[in-house]
Amino acid sequence: MSGDFHLKAGVDNYAVMGNPVAHSLSPRIHHAFAEQTGEKLFYQSILVSLESFDTALECFRDEGGKGLNITVPFKQQAWQAVDIRTARAERAGAVNTVWFNSDGRKHGDTTDGIGLIRDLQRNDVDIDGKRILVLGAGGAVRGVLGELLEQRPAGLMIVNRTPARAEELVRCFPSDIELDAIGFDALATTGAFDVIINAIPAGLTAELPDIPAGLLASGGCCYDMVYGSTDTPFVAWARDRGARIALDGLGMLVEQAAESFYIWRGVRPETKPVITMLREG
Numbered sequence: 001m002s003g004d005f006h007l008k009a010g011v012d013n014y015a016v017m018g019n020p021v022a023h024s025l026s027p028r029i030h031h032a033f034a035e036q037t038g039e040k041l042f043y044q045s046i047l048v049s050l051e052s053f054d055t056a057l058e059c060f061r062d063e064g065g066k067g068l069n070i071t072v073p074f075k076q077q078a079w080q081a082v083d084i085r086t087a088r089a090e091r092a093g094a095v096n097t098v099w100f101n102s103d104g105r106k107h108g109d110t111t112d113g114i115g116l117i118r119d120l121q122r123n124d125v126d127i128d129g130k131r132i133l134v135l136g137a138g139g140a141v142r143g144v145l146g147e148l149l150e151q152r153p154a155g156l157m158i159v160n161r162t163p164a165r166a167e168e169l170v171r172c173f174p175s176d177i178e179l180d181a182i183g184f185d186a187l188a189t190t191g192a193f194d195v196i197i198n199a200i201p202a203g204l205t206a207e208l209p210d211i212p213a214g215l216l217a218s219g220g221c222c223y224d225m226v227y228g229s230t231d232t233p234f235v236a237w238a239r240d241r242g243a244r245i246a247l248d249g250l251g252m253l254v255e256q257a258a259e260s261f262y263i264w265r266g267v268r269p270e271t272k273p274v275i276t277m278l279r280e281g
């Protein structure tokens with residue numbers, strides 16, 4: 001089994017499990033949170049083979065680990081593996097934060113949605129009463145859709161290359177908010193949107209789907225759920241079209257980590273200095 005780890009003595013141990021995971025910024029983020037708040041903990045990344053996630057989860061708990069973040073491709077598997085789920089994890093069908101009871105029971109939550117909302121709010125992007133377009137219908141969207149709807153937009157449209165996947169999400173999130181699903185070929189007929197959120201997994205590549213001119217309303221904002229050391233193609237697209245605000249997902253990464261940290265430690269860290277640290281490299 002890949003997933004080898006060694007717990008550090010004298011402190012509480014946490015980790016992120018994924019495959020791949022070497023690129024993860026989570027250890028830097030959580031150690032920065034710990035230094036800021038005075039919490040004594042050690043956080044590491046653990047590469048887990050695709051067939052060994054359940055075993056690695058149990059082993060980390062049995063060795064005395066306190067909690068885990070879960071990243072791709074294991075969020076749905078973690079949802080199945082935990083014993084108790086929060087309401088938002090239940091709704092999202094995914095778990096990215098795990099902690100263990102004294103009796104060994106595994107609790108699961110998802111913090112991606114609240115991470116997105118807090119980063120939008122921190123950057124003065126308002127969802128309430130606005131028309132929202134979400135590009136993509138994969139697991140990333142499922143993880144944040146509930147929190148987006150709770151912000152009471154005027155309407156939310158999901159566009160996907162395979163419209164049936166977007167339609168499935170609409171069925172999974174019944175709401176009194178106008179929630180629609182379409183294919184990219186229908187985008188030219190939708191009118192303009194106040195906020196466009198990109199959740200297409202290939203967001204770091206140079207290839208964007210065909211996005212019609214005029215899709216972004218005057219004064220509109222764009223958000224890419226992926227992040228990079230330079231502007232992502234979607235952020236560059238947004239800037240070229242005069243977006244009032246164009247953001248990548250680094251802030252969301254830090255905000256969702258802060259929510260995990262709060263769940264584990266009962267202390268809410270400041271996110272702005274950590275985002276600044278990561279931006280500066």
